[in-house]
Amino acid sequence: MNALVRTLLGIRRRTLPERPAPGAELAGATGLQVRLGGRAVLTGIDLTARAGEILALVGPNGAGKSTLFGALSGDLPAHRGSVRIAGRAAGAWTPAELALRRAVLPQTAVLSFPFPVAEVVRMGRAPWAGTEREDEDEAAVAEALAATGTAPFADRPFSALSGGERARVALARVLAQRTPLLLLDEPTAALDLRHQELVLRVCRERAADPQHEFLVAQV
Structure with a gap:
């Protein structure tokens, strides 16, 4: 794809993420509640993931770990509370923008x-x-x-x-x-x-x- 085509499509004008500073928040949740099938799977979750750290979630099967992953990635909506990715509400990013900021x-x-x-x-x-x-x-x-x-x-x-x-x-x-x-x-x-x-x-x-x-x- 040449530069002219990129410009015409607006791809090159997409805001790309910068390298985060050590300790900067990459993702976070405050008062998060997620409901699936009418049932609250997660309630009152507060979590922060920062650049330069490894954060492990530990719990038995069915504890809601994968659901929390889905919410933190922006794939599952929050019923209550908020989820942030790169300092912005997860729902405010487009799928293409999210894919540049989290894998x-x-x-x-x-x-x-x-x-x-x-x-x-x-x-x-x-x-x-x-x-x-x-x-x-x-x-x-x-x-x-x-x-x-x-x-x-x-x-x-x-x-x-x-x-x-x-x-x-x-x-x-x-x-x-x-x-x-x-x-x-x-x-x-x-x-x-x-x-x-x-x-x-x-x-x-x-x-x-x-x-x-x-x-x-x-x-």
């Missing part, structure tokens, strides 16, 4: 077509298409594949992978998205101990490295 790793990764692993990871770069950061696509994909140990099977179909391999490819996709906030829902559930340690190490490194393009909070 979401769901519990399961399902694809209907046999895309090669590298292409699945490249999907994480879709929000940046047509912006000046589109030029970072190749580097972002290569870095994410290397960090998750998935580069050796980059050409294999995603559908041919084991459950643990798919989980690492899904993580590579959200890393390639290079957003300030990562929302990872049970990122180690399908992994053996060695790869659980790898995922946690990647999260620690991303959160702690001030030279990385974005500081990361895991929620």
Whole structure:
């Protein structure tokens, strides 16, 4: 896409996120209540995720952790209270704007077509298409594949992978998205101990490295 087309479409004029300062709020909830099927699943939740920290949610199945993820990502509306992403009400961002500011790793990764692993990871770069950061696509994909140990099977179909391999490819996709906030829902559930340690190490490194393009909070 050339510069003239980008300008005509208004893509280049989209406000891109800046690197957050250490300790800056990336997402937060105040007095949050979420109702599903007429039932209050979450009530009175106050939470803040800041740049440079790893925040873990711990609780039994059915406690509402995934629901809270949905609300913090802007995918589920708040019945009461508020949710903020990058200092602004979550509902005030468009989906395209949200995709530049937070990446979401769901519990399961399902694809209907046999895309090669590298292409699945490249999907994480879709929000940046047509912006000046589109030029970072190749580097972002290569870095994410290397960090998750998935580069050796980059050409294999995603559908041919084991459950643990798919989980690492899904993580590579959200890393390639290079957003300030990562929302990872049970990122180690399908992994053996060695790869659980790898995922946690990647999260620690991303959160702690001030030279990385974005500081990361895991929620």
